[in-house]
Amino acid sequence: MGSDLNLYELVQRVPAGQVTTYGELGRRCGLSPRTVGRILHTNPDPKRYPCHRVVRSDGRLATGHAFGGKNAQKQKLLAEGVSVTRNRVNLKPFGQAFFAKRAA
DNA sequence: ATTAAGGCATGAA
DNA sequence: GTTCATGCCTTAA
Numbered sequence: 001m002g003s004d005l006n007l008y009e010l011v012q013r014v015p016a017g018q019v020t021t022y023g024e025l026g027r028r029c030g031l032s033p034r035t036v037g038r039i040l041h042t043n044p045d046p047k048r049y050p051c052h053r054v055v056r057s058d059g060r061l062a063t064g065h066a067f068g069g070k071n072a073q074k075q076k077l078l079a080e081g082v083s084v085t086r087n088r089v090n091l092k093p094f095g096q097a098f099f100a101k102r103a104a
Numbered sequence: 105a106t107t108a109a110g111g112c113a114t115g116a117a
Numbered sequence: 118g119t120t121c122a123t124g125c126c127t128t129a130a
Contacts, residue, residue, distance in 0.1 A: 021123090021124095022122075022123060022124090023123070023124075026123090031116090032114095032115060032116055032117090032123085033115090033123045033124070034114090034115065034116060034117085034121065034122090034123055034124090035115085035116055035117070036122085036123085037121070037122040037123065038116080038117065038120095038121070038122075039117095039122095040122060041121085041122050051122075054122080055122095056122085056123060056124070057123075057124060057125090058123090058124070058125080060108095060109090061122090062122035062123085063121085063122055063123095085107085085108085086107095086108070086109090087108080087109080088107085088108070088109090
């Protein structure tokens with residue numbers, strides 16, 4: 001299996017109301033955080049991968065966004081129960097285990 | 105003191 | 118050689 005495909009699997013397993021960081025995903029796949037963002041940007045199906053749940057380690061939203069814009073991402077996260085302030089996500093309730101629970 | 109925003113540096117594709 | 122959907126640090130409010 002390709003490593004990047006593993007990344008897609010992880011993103012698809014991120015539950016609503018929870019956010020992941022590029023660094024975490026990259027670490028899980030053994031990729032660099034930037035590589036993760038690049039792969040998600042060049043993703044074959046934006047609707048298939050909830051990239052809007054993927055934020056930076058700082059909790060800030062990412063740049064650009066081809067699926068609707070940063071503002072749309074913020075609204076989407078808020079709709080899922082994620083606390084988002086202006087352009088920053090509230091990673092407090094997530095602690096160290098963002099989405100550590102993966103499907104067995 | 106805390107939070108928000110912006111800019112700079114690093115690595116990989 | 119160039120580009121960046123990151124990360125961390127610094128500065129401002």
